[in-house]
Amino acid sequence: DIQMTQSPSSLSASVGDRLTITCRASQSVFTYVNWYQQKSGKAPKLLIYAASSLQSGVPSRFSGSGSGTVFTLTVSSLQPEDFATYYCQQSYSTPQTFGQGTKLEIK
Amino acid sequence: QVQLQQWGAGLLKPSETLSLTCAVYGGSFSAYYWTWIRQPPGKGLEWIGEINHFGTTNYNPSLKSRVTISVDTSKNQFSLMLSSVTAADTAVYYCARSERQLDTKYYYYYYFTDVWGKGTTVTVSS
Numbered sequence: 752d753i754q755m756t757q758s759p760s761s762l763s764a765s766v767g768d769r770l771t772i773t774c775r776a777s778q779s780v781f782t783y784v785n786w787y788q789q790k791s792g793k794a795p796k797l798l799i800y801a802a803s804s805l806q807s808g809v810p811s812r813f814s815g816s817g818s819g820t821v822f823t824l825t826v827s828s829l830q831p832e833d834f835a836t837y838y839c840q841q842s843y844s845t846p847q848t849f850g851q852g853t854k855l856e857i858k
Numbered sequence: 859q860v861q862l863q864q865w866g867a868g869l870l871k872p873s874e875t876l877s878l879t880c881a882v883y884g885g886s887f888s889a890y891y892w893t894w895i896r897q898p899p900g901k902g903l904e905w906i907g908e909i910n911h912f913g914t915t916n917y918n919p920s921l922k923s924r925v926t927i928s929v930d931t932s933k934n935q936f937s938l939m940l941s942s943v944t945a946a947d948t949a950v951y952y953c954a955r956s957e958r959q960l961d962t963k964y965y966y967y968y969y970f971t972d973v974w975g976k977g978t979t980v981t982v983s984s
Contacts, residue, residue, distance in 0.1 A: 794974035842969035
């Protein structure tokens with residue numbers, strides 16, 4: 752299985768901050784990476800697919816980049832509703848695998 | 859607007875079979891893959907498997923010997939069965955819709971899960 756490792760696992764930030772989360776794959780997954788946001792007690796929500804494509808309806812402050820083994824999710828200016836847990840996922844090979852999550856808390 | 863409604867038993871004893879069903883309301887049923895994903899308490903997400911309207915399945919090898927995903931196209935429903943459950947199978951189980959888009963650069967498919975059910979909490983306890 753391809754391992755996806757996110758960093759950091761958790762962090763505290765303030766409204767208005769710029770946030771970057773990194774996801775590293777154990778082997779190349781080209782650009783077959785997605786990012787999800789999950790709020791407590793809710794199902795995940797797709798933010799970014801194909802490494803950098805913004806899902807319809809997702810605010811433009813979210814962006815993704817990367818290829819090969821290193822990927823990033825960036826939030827340009829954190830809003831109160833952005834405090835949640837974020838997961839990367841590779842869809843290059845079966846089984847699809849997720850990172851362990853990055854929990855974002857309010858400072 | 860597509861909605862997924864899921865149901866099934868929430869409390870099982872070890873060695874029993876987990877059975878969940880997900881109904882799809884709105885949108886096309888045949889154009890997508892239909893997926894099951896689970897999340898143990900306080901932990902991350904685990905992909906269980908998927909099925910399309912033809913009944914073609916893909917499973918996580920770690921669960922393959924115990925998992926069956928089936929589809930009923932007449933009802934726009936798909937189901938998950940997981941046999942011989944143990945406490946390690948305690949989790950929130952999500953049904954979801956997954957889309958494939960052709961990457962014309964590499965002629966490979968982008969794959970992403972864009973619509974999720976609300977989740978069903980399944981607890982395995984004696």
